[in-house]
Amino acid sequence: MRSFTYERARTPAEAAASASRRPDAKFIAGGTNLLDLMKLEIETPAHLIDVNGLALDKIETTQEGGLRIGALVRNTDLAADGRVRRDYGVLSRALLAGASGQLRNMATTAGNLLQRTRCPYFYDTNQPCNKRRPGSGCAAIGGFSRQHAVVGASESCIATHPSDMAVAMRALDAGIETVRPDGATRTIPIAELHRLPGDTPHIETTLMPGELITAVTLPKPVGGKQIYRKVRDRASYAFALVSVAAIVQRDGTGRVALGGVAHKPWRIEAAEAQMPRGAKAVAAQLLADAKPTRQNAFKLALAERTLGAVLAEAKG
Amino acid sequence: MRFETPATTNPIDQLTVIGKPIDRIDGPLKTTGTARYGYEHHEAVPNPAYGYVVGSAIAKGRIADMDLAAVKAAPGVRAIVTADNAGKLGKGERNTATLLGGPEIEHYHQAIALVVADTFEQARAAAGLVHVDYVKAEGAFDLAAVKDTGEPRPLFGGPADTALGDFSGAFAAAPVQLDATYTTPDQAHAMMEPHASIAAWTGDKLTLWTSNQMIAWGVGDVAKTLGIPKENVRLISPFVGGGFGGKLFVRSDALLAALGARAAGRPVKVALQRPLMFNNTTHRPATIQRIRIGATRDGKITAIGHEEWSGNLPGGRPEGAVSQTRLLYAGANRMTATRLAALNLAEGNAMRAPGEASGMMALEIAIDEMAEKLGIDPIEFRILNDTQIDPEKPARPFSQRQLTECFRAGADRFGWSKRNPQPGKVRDGRWTIGIGTAAAFRNNLLVKSAARVRLDNNSTVTVETDMTDIGTGSYTIIAQTAAEMMGVPLEKVVVRLGDSTFPVSSGSGGQFGGNNSTAGVYAACVKLREAIAQKLGFNSAEAEFADGEVRSGNRKVPLAQAAGEGGLTAEDGIEYGDLDKKYQQSTFGAHFVEVGVDVATAEIRVRRMLAVCAAGRILNPKTARSQVIGAMTMGVGAALMEELVVDKRAGFFVNHDLAAYEVPVHADIPHQDMIFLDETDPMSSPMKAKGVAELGICGVAAAVANAVYNATGVRVRDYPITLDKLLEQMPNVG
Numbered sequence A: 001m002r003s004f005t006y007e008r009a010r011t012p013a014e015a016a017a018s019a020s021r022r023p024d025a026k027f028i029a030g031g032t033n034l035l036d037l038m039k040l041e042i043e044t045p046a047h048l049i050d051v052n053g054l055a056l057d058k059i060e061t062t063q064e065g066g067l068r069i070g071a072l073v074r075n076t077d078l079a080a081d082g083r084v085r086r087d088y089g090v091l092s093r094a095l096l097a098g099a100s101g102q103l104r105n106m107a108t109t110a111g112n113l114l115q116r117t118r119c120p121y122f123y124d125t126n127q128p129c130n131k132r133r134p135g136s137g138c139a140a141i142g143g144f145s146r147q148h149a150v151v152g153a154s155e156s157c158i159a160t161h162p163s164d165m166a167v168a169m170r171a172l173d174a175g176i177e178t179v180r181p182d183g184a185t186r187t188i189p190i191a192e193l194h195r196l197p198g199d200t201p202h203i204e205t206t207l208m209p210g211e212l213i214t215a216v217t218l219p220k221p222v223g224g225k226q227i228y229r230k231v232r233d234r235a236s237y238a239f240a241l242v243s244v245a246a247i248v249q250r251d252g253t254g255r256v257a258l259g260g261v262a263h264k265p266w267r268i269e270a271a272e273a274q275m276p277r278g279a280k281a282v283a284a285q286l287l288a289d290a291k292p293t294r295q296n297a298f299k300l301a302l303a304e305r306t307l308g309a310v311l312a313e314a315k316g
Numbered sequence B: 001m002r003f004e005t006p007a008t009t010n011p012i013d014q015l016t017v018i019g020k021p022i023d024r025i026d027g028p029l030k031t032t033g034t035a036r037y038g039y040e041h042h043e044a045v046p047n048p049a050y051g052y053v054v055g056s057a058i059a060k061g062r063i064a065d066m067d068l069a070a071v072k073a074a075p076g077v078r079a080i081v082t083a084d085n086a087g088k089l090g091k092g093e094r095n096t097a098t099l100l101g102g103p104e105i106e107h108y109h110q111a112i113a114l115v116v117a118d119t120f121e122q123a124r125a126a127a128g129l130v131h132v133d134y135v136k137a138e139g140a141f142d143l144a145a146v147k148d149t150g151e152p153r154p155l156f157g158g159p160a161d162t163a164l165g166d167f168s169g170a171f172a173a174a175p176v177q178l179d180a181t182y183t184t185p186d187q188a189h190a191m192m193e194p195h196a197s198i199a200a201w202t203g204d205k206l207t208l209w210t211s212n213q214m215i216a217w218g219v220g221d222v223a224k225t226l227g228i229p230k231e232n233v234r235l236i237s238p239f240v241g242g243g244f245g246g247k248l249f250v251r252s253d254a255l256l257a258a259l260g261a262r263a264a265g266r267p268v269k270v271a272l273q274r275p276l277m278f279n280n281t282t283h284r285p286a287t288i289q290r291i292r293i294g295a296t297r298d299g300k301i302t303a304i305g306h307e308e309w310s311g312n313l314p315g316g317r318p319e320g321a322v323s324q325t326r327l328l329y330a331g332a333n334r335m336t337a338t339r340l341a342a343l344n345l346a347e348g349n350a351m352r353a354p355g356e357a358s359g360m361m362a363l364e365i366a367i368d369e370m371a372e373k374l375g376i377d378p379i380e381f382r383i384l385n386d387t388q389i390d391p392e393k394p395a396r397p398f399s400q401r402q403l404t405e406c407f408r409a410g411a412d413r414f415g416w417s418k419r420n421p422q423p424g425k426v427r428d429g430r431w432t433i434g435i436g437t438a439a440a441f442r443n444n445l446l447v448k449s450a451a452r453v454r455l456d457n458n459s460t461v462t463v464e465t466d467m468t469d470i471g472t473g474s475y476t477i478i479a480q481t482a483a484e485m486m487g488v489p490l491e492k493v494v495v496r497l498g499d500s501t502f503p504v505s506s507g508s509g510g511q512f513g514g515n516n517s518t519a520g521v522y523a524a525c526v527k528l529r530e531a532i533a534q535k536l537g538f539n540s541a542e543a544e545f546a547d548g549e550v551r552s553g554n555r556k557v558p559l560a561q562a563a564g565e566g567g568l569t570a571e572d573g574i575e576y577g578d579l580d581k582k583y584q585q586s587t588f589g590a591h592f593v594e595v596g597v598d599v600a601t602a603e604i605r606v607r608r609m610l611a612v613c614a615a616g617r618i619l620n621p622k623t624a625r626s627q628v629i630g631a632m633t634m635g636v637g638a639a640l641m642e643e644l645v646v647d648k649r650a651g652f653f654v655n656h657d658l659a660a661y662e663v664p665v666h667a668d669i670p671h672q673d674m675i676f677l678d679e680t681d682p683m684s685s686p687m688k689a690k691g692v693a694e695l696g697i698c699g700v701a702a703a704v705a706n707a708v709y710n711a712t713g714v715r716v717r718d719y720p721i722t723l724d725k726l727l728e729q730m731p732n733v734g
């Protein structure tokens, strides 16, 4: 770990402005991802801006009847919130499927969205990795790639985004509220927050340098059966091989997003038109451009079968 | 004390303290955080410097250049140890690769430097500034690719190859045959406490507080590596946070702490950082196993053959997966063969039940497959081929062998008769359910072991031996032994372990610690009893030790008084004759597992487990049970998730942390049941006990595999059994 300076920001705008003054600065929220990466010198910020004091830890009802979730609301509190459990069950379930109780107590809403990949080569600084060291190559391609992406990947990087929460938020059409260094605010649709790797896998989001997430908004509830199904090798405390976030209405229409298959939560709205026809048809369209490796090709069948089980459960 | 003839009645048989489910006497120290582990001897070493280990970034080759300028200039740095400046180093007898590499690199993450600084953070930051230029060399990293270059190498206990009768003829002639190949992956000990040491020099004398299972081995190998006399090395390891064989040997933390302390002129502490451990230390090597079984139509095995291929660094040992096949089932024509190829991965070495754990993973699936071919119940098939004599050396009977009894008791308790032998027929909602069984088998090893026992004038009995407690309960069973022998309550016994100034014990490994270390304490107590009797003028054969008194005829003397002002001390150990040559000493069990497999996703979840064990006298049913259920948990890991994934290009284990190397969590282990059959084994020692801690893991993975087969009809022969290996053959859903 490199040494760093540390500051506690007082307002969101001040945090963003401070971050923009130092290109080597990073925000720190729960620290459950960033600190691990700093210890391994995968992240080497020279300045940390602690955002925990920013009073962004409330969950409020919006005028449109949705929810505004402060960027610093802890995963545990978000999962337990009565409104979330009642109206956005898929989100509560996704959160509880992630990490462990201790981690969820620390992990924040913004930190969770921005957590970095779990690709094992990304974690080993001796190995080539375009995401960690642009231009050094991708050790996962041709290496151990069982966990990796099957869709939307590139020749530069086949990493997945590991979040469960983000997959549910994608199905819920969440919006990401931010403040920029100049004080301007905007809302980024979650579909546009995470980027595909392309040939710049180290640039993971569309956030500008210094841009701070202040909240995540959820549109008003859409009802339906809300299911989050996470498939993994052990029963708990493991990242998804494949996960499915689904909102299914009585007539069989609805929304689905997949986790564990791409560099971002994977949803193609057009594929949802196939939902009444069943999982095979939906998966065919969702995974149409899949380019799996030999080791992770099973994820295609797994995604389809899991989706099938979820749709059956929604009907049942 | 020499143990040469079967044990007769002795004070242990009173079973007033021995055999009771007593809580661990070291429990309160652990639950209050006051037990001091390798890295935590703050009182003994209040002001250490901190060492951080740098591992090699390549698997094979050499260091061309190492630039340390930035490291030297970094804040707080006190010393940097490299092969260049460490002076001449030897290699421990029990190490395959050197613990400090350079310029030659033998495996990935081999230690190449230790950076010592005032604080841990400074050492870690400075270690990040080490710049190394390497010259890479070609290495062999793929066992399957090099297996045919393998050569015969002996096992931990036995020759590379054995043969009896005409295996190939009998196999060819057998009306029912199985010929199948199984693989087990490299596995990590993944114990909670990392390898950790604190080193301090006083003149030319070294004290190492460390985490080690085998104190005397450690002293010898530290001395040999540093080139100093054994007398100048003291090892202290009172508590060990799990070892599973990974701490049988001195590792780089200990050597580098010693070198770092010498270089810095100050005590130094080093803990291996977790991501380094998987490639820096030892692991259970992967195996490829071919098993052939021939039988008559009514289920009598006529031919059984087991071949193993594994790999290791040059000079290393094979895993030894064929060892149980030499002993477990009858059959007149047999062969086993062991081939070891050279690999440039980290050193393969002992992990919980080395040999048998891997061998049973394969053999006990093969037995299940064979039973199915024969149309015989898998339990009946095993019982049909049970034997009371060593099948390779028919003149040697087993000292005790209750394999059949274990299966009968287990079948009853688990509800085996309700199992549907047709695979894939039992459903519970989204789960398809299966039940599987496997034998458990592990040899019982006799190792000499000594202890010192002192009686004080307040009737406290203090036991000292260099035995270790690696979470197994050694403190407790040793206290029970001394209490039983000396006739004092448990509270009157003080046990001190893990210090090389104490008499040399068996140490902890190979499930030999429990029986042998207590037998050593027994021997010392017998000597102390004699000394007391003699002092009081009692006939020692008649003297009775009970309720804090010595009695003989109508005389009785309180122990405190017998001890006198100065107290009395005795030292002795147990040594063995040839009872383990005349009799085959092994431990036996039967595992039962029920799994559910998700019909859609093929996720496998264990629903309940049972182990029935017959393993000599159980000295403490509570600590013994903990050992067995812990081993069962580890067996589930081996069955379903544990695999060090080899990057065959760069030559290293890729998933080298606890997020990526998955071991079972609580949610994976819902219900465990275990019972011990009544048994005493007079051939094993005066304690009449044997080992249980490794028996518990042997066969578990195969029982899981057989249950998965029963649930799905899919036979997976390559561990771990992950859902991707089932998915294609699962029924269509949705």
Ligand SMILES: Cc1cc2nc3c(=O)[nH]c(=O)nc-3n(C[C@H](O)[C@H](O)[C@H](O)COP(=O)(O)OP(=O)(O)OC[C@H]3O[C@@H](n4cnc5c(N)ncnc54)[C@H](O)[C@@H]3O)c2cc1C
Pocket: A026, A027, A028, A029, A030, A031, A032, A033, A034, A035, A051, A071, A097, A098, A099, A100, A103, A106, A107, A108, A109, A110, A111, A112, A113, A114, A115, A162, A163, A164, A165, A211, A212, A213, A214, A237, A238, A239, A240, B659
């Ligand atoms: C062992 C383990 C298992 C896990 N398992 C799972 C799992 O199964 N599923 C899952 O989804 N997650 C899992 N996680 C990940 C966990 O959810 C994340 O670590 C956590 O959500 C990150 O939140 P944080 O607040 O601690 O983020 P931090 O570590 O503080 O920050 C993460 C990143 O977000 C940035 N950031 C933080 N706040 C803001 C902000 N307001 N605006 C802009 N940038 C910001 C930081 O600069 C940093 O780059 C696991 C983590 C661990 C350690």
Ligand code: SF4
Pocket: A117, A119, A120, A121, A122, A128, A129, A130, A131, A132, A137, A138, A139, A140, A141, A156, A157, A158, A159, A201
């Ligand atoms: S997949 Fe991406 S993160 Fe992993 S090694 Fe390749 S570039 Fe790095």
